[in-house]
Amino acid sequence: MSDILLKVRDLKIGATVYPPGEKPRDIEIVHGVSFDLERGKVLGLIGESGAGKSTIGLASMAYGRGGVEITGGEVWVNGRDILKTTHGDIRKLRGGEVTYVSQSAAASFNPAKKIMDQVVEAAVEQKKFTRKVAEGRARELFAKLGLPDPDNIGDRYPHQVSGGQLQRCMTALALCPEPDLVVFDEPTTALDVTTQIDVLMAIKEAIRDTGVGALYITHDLAVVAQVSDDIMVLKMGDTVEYGTTDQIINNPQEEYTQALVSVRSIDHEEKKPTPEPVLSVDGITARYKGLNFDVLHNVNVELHPGQTLAVVGESGSGKSTLARVITGLLPPRDGEITFAGRKLSPDLKRRSREDLRELQMIYQMADVAMNPRQTVGTIIGRPLEFYFNMRGAEKRKRIIDLLDEIELGEKFMDRYPAELSGGQKQRVCIARSLAAKPKMIICDEVTSALDPLVADGILKLLLDLQKIEDVAYLFITHDLATVRAISDSIAVMYQGRVVRYGSKSEVLNPPFDDYTDLLLSSVPEMHLGWLEEVVAHRKMESAGN
C-alpha cells in the first residue's frame, strides 16, 4: 500500500438552493479541489465561511450535509475511490477508517446516552474491538487527553461535563476505533481561549502518539499553524494556495493569504479620559431570579463620551449580564448607574423615552435581531418614526444617509435581511442603532459570528462612525485582538468581578495579574511552535511555584 492515505482529485460538490420566491436551482460550492494527505500527517483546511472546507472534510467520508451532493472527482481512501464503492463499504469506512470531530461536541453527543456508550459505539459496531477492549482503550484516551477521573468519566451524561471536557471526549470518540484519518472540523472554535489551548495541545499530542492522519478544518490561521504540516487555503470553493505550513505562514504568495495572515491591521490611538463620563457604573451587584448566588459582584466602570470601553472575559464571566443591567433588563440588587448626568432607573419599564433613545444596543446575532419580513428601509426607519416622528421624504432621506454611512447605499433600501450577507446584516443593525442618535451603544460580541476579514471591516466602520457621530461604545467581547483594535479603556472580567480595569495601555502592559496574564498568553499567535512555547512556559512556571 502506498504512503498516501487520502488522495482527492478534482473534487466537485454541489447543492440545491431554494432562493425565496424563485425556483430551486443547483449550484456548485466546491469547484475541483485536489490534494494528498500522507499517513500520519496533518493537513489544515482554512478559509472563511462558505469556502467549502467542512464540505470537503465530510466528502472524505462520502457524506453530504443537508442537500449537499458530491458531483464529480475522486476521493481515494486507503487505495480505493470511495465515491465508487458500495453502500456497505462506506458504512465500514465511516467510524472505522475515517472519523469525525465536530465543532460543537455539546450538540454532537446524544443527550440521552452515557459518554462511554457513545465513545465506543463505532469501534464495537464496526467489529474492530470487543466492547471490553474498546472501553479500556477509551479510558486510555481519556487519560491521554487530560480528562479528569478517566476511569469513571465515561459513566457520565454529556450535560454533566464542561464544554472543553466534552470536546476532548469527542476527540476520544474519534480516536477510539483506531481510524487512519480523523476529520477535525473547527474542534476548538466554540471554546474559550484559555480552554482552547489545553484542548489544542491534547489533540496535537493524540495525533502524534497514535500516528493518525488528520484533516484540520478551521477559520483561524494561527490555530492551524500550530497543528498542521501542510495548509490549503480555500475561498468560495476554490484552492487559493496550497503549501507547507511554514511557507503559508512565513511566505504567503497570494494576496488573499497575505490578508488572512496580516488580519487585524487596525491601529487605534487611545484617547485620554474626559472629566465627565457618559456612563458610570457604581457598585453593581446582580443575580438572576431563582439563583442563590450573585453573578456580578461590586462592578465599577466608567465610559467617556466618544470613547470605547471594552469589557473582556470568557463565557460565564458576567460581561453580558453587565449589559443586561445597564439596559435595565435585569435590575441590580445593589449599586446604581449614572448615564449622561442623570441616574437611570434600574427597571426598564420606568425609563423615559429619552433614556431609551440615547442608549442603544447591537447584538451578536444580526439575523435574529431583525424581523425577516421587513425591508432594510423599514427596519432602519422604525426608530426614526418612534423617536423623531419622521415621515415621508424626510424619513427616506435620513435612511439613505444612514445607508451611505454604513457603506451600503440606497439600493439596499428595499432588500430583505435574507438577501444580505452576515457582515451586511450587522451593518444594518448598526444603522438602526445610529438612527436613534444615541450617546452610547452597547455592542455585545458584534463581530464574533463574522469571518475575520468581515469583522475587520465592521470594526473599522464602528471607529469611523465614532469620529463622525461622537458616540461612545461599551464593547463586550471575548476576543483580545478585537479589544486591542478598538478600545480606549478596558475592563477584564472574571467570575463576575472586574479583575483589571484601566486605559488600554495600562491593562495590556505588564505587570499583569494572574488571570489577565493567562488570558493574554492564551491567544494563538501566528508563528510556528507558539503552542509548545506557551505550554512549556506554563509548565516551568508551575514547577517554579
Add this chain to the structure above:
Amino acid sequence: MHPILKLVFQRLALGILLLFGASALIFGLTEALPGDAAQAVLGQSATPESLANLREEMGLDRPALTRYVEWLGGILQGDLGTSLTNKLDIADSVGKRLGNTLFLAFWAALVSVPLAIFLGLLAVRYRNRWPDKLISAVTLTTISIPEFLIGYVLIYFIAVKIGWFSPLAMVNDSMSLGQKLNAIALPVLVLTMVVLAHMMRMTRAAILNVMQSAYVETAELKGLSNFMVIYRHALPNAVAPIVNVVMLNLAYLVVGVVVVEVVFVYPGMGQYLVDHVTKRDVPVVLACGVVFAAIYIGLNMIADIVAILANPRLRHPK
C-alpha cells in the same frame, strides 16, 4: 430530596387535586340536569307528595354540598352507592365491568402501541418514499372511518363470511384465556385500527424533529445503519411527546370504547354506562364518571412522569 422525586410528588399531588375537581364537576353537572333520582324512580306515577316523601327518604332534600361531601366520603371508602334500577351495589358491578374493559384495553394496547411505534420508525426510515406513504394512507383511512362501521364490516366479513371469530364478544369467568382472547379478537382489531394513526404520526413527527440534530449526524458518521441511527439515537430523545400521545390513546381505549363495546355486545364499562344512562340511573352515571376521570387523570399523570424521567438532565443532575 432528589429533584426527580420532588417533581413526581408534585405531579401526584396535582393529579389528586384534579380528581377532586373532576368529581365536583361531574356531581355539579348531574345536579344541573332537569329532574333527579326520585323523579327517575317514580317516573309516570310521581305525585308531588310521593316525590317529597321519596326525596326525604333518599336524602335528596338536603343541600347539594352536604350530599356531595357524603358521596365523596363514600367513594373514598370504596362505597359507590347502590343502583336505583336494580338495587345492586355499584362498586361490585363496576368492579366486574371495569375488569372486562381493562382486559380489552390491555390487549388492544399490547397490539397497537408497539405496532404504532414500529410503523412510525419505519415511516421515518423510508420517509417520503412508498412505505411511508402507504403507512400514512392506510392508518389515516382506518382512523377516518367511524369505528362502528369498521366493527360491522369486520363482523360481516371475518365473523359471518369467513367464520374465524364470533361476532359477539361475550366473555365470562368460566372461559379460559385462549377462549377470551378469541372472543375479543375483533374488538381489539377495531380499537387498534382506531388508535394506530394518531400514535404512529406522532412517533414519526417526533423522531423526524430529532433527526435534524447534530448527534444524529454523529451517529451516521459512525457508520451505523439507518435503522440503528433512528432506533438507538433518535427514538430515546423523542420519548416525551410519544408517551403523551400513547397515554391519551390508552385513556381512549378505556374511556372511549363505549361504541365498540355496544357494537360487539361486550360486557364492559361502556355498555354498563350506556344502559344506565338510558334508565336515568344517576348514581351509576356518577360512579362511572368518577372512574373514567380517575383513569384519564392517572394515565396522563403517568405520561407526565415518564416524560420527566425521559429527560437525562433531570434524571442525572450535575
